Amino acid sequence: MTPRLNLMNIAPKSLQSLLDLTNTIAHSHLEKGLLELVKVRSSQINGCAYCIHMHSKAARAAGETEDRIYLLDAWHEAPCYTERERAALAWTESLTLIATTHAPEEDYEVLKAHFSEEEQVNLTLAITTINAWNRMPSASVPCPTSEAPMRPDADETLVFQALRPKLLRLAYRMLGTLAESEDIVQDAWLRWSRTDRQQVGNPSAFLARTVTRLCLDYLKSARSRRESYVGFWLPEPLIDIGGSPDEGMEEAEDVSMVLMMALERLSPLERAAFLLHDVFGMPFSEIAPAIGREEATCRQLAARARTHVRAAKPRYPLKGQEGEEIARAFFDAIASNDLDGLKTMLAEDVVAYSDGGGKIPSTLQPIHGRDKVLRLVAGLSAKPGDAPRWIQAATIDGLPGFIAIDRFGTLQTTAVAIAAGKVIAFYTMRNPDKLRHIESLVSGMGFSRLRPN
Structure with missing residues (x-):
């Protein structure tokens, strides 16, 4: 598990030093697009979904294309990056993945061939600083960005x-x-x-x-x-x-x-x-x-x-570990088309919500009742396609849930509301416009290309 800092418990002097470093890097002579690509790649490795979203947006503002941002996790094979950018991304991965050992000498030799000493220092500071911000307690804690001009105060x-x-x-x-x-x-x-x-x-x-x-x-x-x-x-x-x-x-x-x-x-x-x-x-x-x-x-x-x-509000409080176990069992039952097992998990008045935004197939209105939900799952399972893939357990808007790829290759998230050990509702997000930050996170975790939506 990546070490996590607590923003509200950091000594003011320490946090001020981090803010000063961020401000200094923002005004360095390194190309803004390059800096944002480095920040996105570091955020992918650290698994900070919010930071991925924020720095991807900043990269677009700096003139980066969607393809160059999307392919960052596969930059070794992608032909769209310059040798200077490859050197910076290799150095980013070395410093972000480093534990107690030194960064590989070969990566530093490549870095020296494309960056001056001053640029090496600024790039190293940028990577180290973004790693610190990425390791705040949760994705809901944003790290600062050079988009906002910091006042001398x-x-x-x-x-x-x-x-x-x-x-x-x-x-x-x-x-x-x-x-x-x-x-x-x-x-x-x-x-x-x-x-x-x-x-x-x-x-x-x-x-x-x-x-x-x-x-x-x-x-x-x-x-x-x-x-x-x-x-x-x-x-x-x-x-x-x-x-x-x-x-x-x-x-x-x-x-x-x-x-x-x-x-x-x-x-x-x-x-x-x-x-x-x-x-x-x-x-x-x-x-x-x-x-x-x-x-x-x-x-x-x-x-x-x-x-x-x-x-x-839920009438029955739920411990986090219990929720995670039920969410995993819920996914397994759907993925294996185990309708009998799924039936035992669902409350009689369960409601299924889905949001595709008109861009991805989804139910246009909530589905009410256990029997209707089971028929929906059975109908989806009968269609040809690959078995759904589990990617990651996650807390989604405060509820236990998971990130997955459905049988048609579409990325989605599902949050599961549970009461008295039964699933009373589940919320599936399929709209690609609302999943861009999740897609970058999934790519950074090493999963293969998703099918185009």
């Missing part, structure tokens, strides 16, 4: 970086998509960097209000797109791989698929009032100006939301 930069995981979780709960949530937090950073911080008494409350307003503005424009969405909409899967099953259970509960589905049924204002008050502990006197409503109205909004959320 290092203390205020440190304040924002410490709050950034919280802000990202708030945006994700409001929007349900990682890419848009990242953009919202980035916009909040830009506004923070232009704000007179002497006038800000509570940075946490100020930034939470900023993110909430940005999310509400986004949801207004996104409503028409959501209404025209093909099939059933599910939130983009937030993946956590590694760590003990019970690690971070409190946060997992806050960002669970069950909560996300309950929030999706609320109005944007109800969602904002509930999250700011019940999850982030903000008083209604501060929520009112954040969402543009009277304080009494905010109380009513939060109360209505609270009723919906409480009704959706």
